[in-house]
Amino acid sequence: ETGVTQSPTHLIKTRGQQVTLRCSSQSGHNTVSWYQQALGQGPQFIFQYYREEENGRGNFPPRFSGLQFPNYSSELNVNALELDDSALYLCASSLEGTGPKGVFFGSGTQLSVL
Amino acid sequence: KQEVTQIPAALSVPEGENLVLNCSFTDSAIYNLQWFRQDPGKGLTSLLLIQSSQREQTSGRLNASLDKSSGRSTLYIAASQPGDSATYLCAVWGALVTFGKGTKLSVIP
Numbered sequence: 001e002t003g004v005t006q007s008p009t010h011l012i013k014t015r016g017q018q019v020t021l022r023c024s025s026q027s028g029h030n031t032v033s034w035y036q037q038a039l040g041q042g043p044q045f046i047f048q049y050y051r052e053e054e055n056g057r058g059n060f061p062p063r064f065s066g067l068q069f070p071n072y073s074s075e076l077n078v079n080a081l082e083l084d085d086s087a088l089y090l091c092a093s094s095l096e097g098t099g100p101k102g103v104f105f106g107s108g109t110q111l112s113v114l
Numbered sequence: 115k116q117e118v119t120q121i122p123a124a125l126s127v128p129e130g131e132n133l134v135l136n137c138s139f140t141d142s143a144i145y146n147l148q149w150f151r152q153d154p155g156k157g158l159t160s161l162l163l164i165q166s167s168q169r170e171q172t173s174g175r176l177n178a179s180l181d182k183s184s185g186r187s188t189l190y191i192a193a194s195q196p197g198d199s200a201t202y203l204c205a206v207w208g209a210l211v212t213f214g215k216g217t218k219l220s221v222i223p
Binding site: 004033035040041042043044045056058088090092103104105106107108110 | 118150155156157158159160203205210211212213214215216
């Protein structure tokens, strides 16, 4: 149990809809990152937030956006859903300065786009 | 652009065997390399982290090595057990983190 919780665990949406995924960081962690993992693939880095600011982004279009709140919890928003957005979305939290040593992953949200 | 390749994609071994999983990467300018375990439909559990200045790390039956110059890392699992069955992912930390596709390990009782 890592202390990083994600909700919901499963979600079904239709193409064109919008979705919000939520992540509660491990206590004391001020950095959160989001990943997309398609079936049979490794996780792909979407973006990272530190102290409510985006401070790193992977190769994802602007319809993928995020927020980090003062309590360091986070949201991932995806607009205009496409079939290829179907994937497991993983959230990871860490304390800035600890590097990957202190990265803890949640169990993910399985998103299906029909 | 960093590319991470894991070989083999899948591996099936009898219980008790020693095994090696391979990870290669194209850009040697990395900070760290990390091995994770992922059970079906679950998140990632960190197994071993190797700093770029280190050559290997050990934890219990697991040993990971890193050769930056050749762009390779190996994860050695000794005396495999059915509970080791999972997908093992290699992640390379540079400016951004890049994951391999993983090796799916099945340990047969």
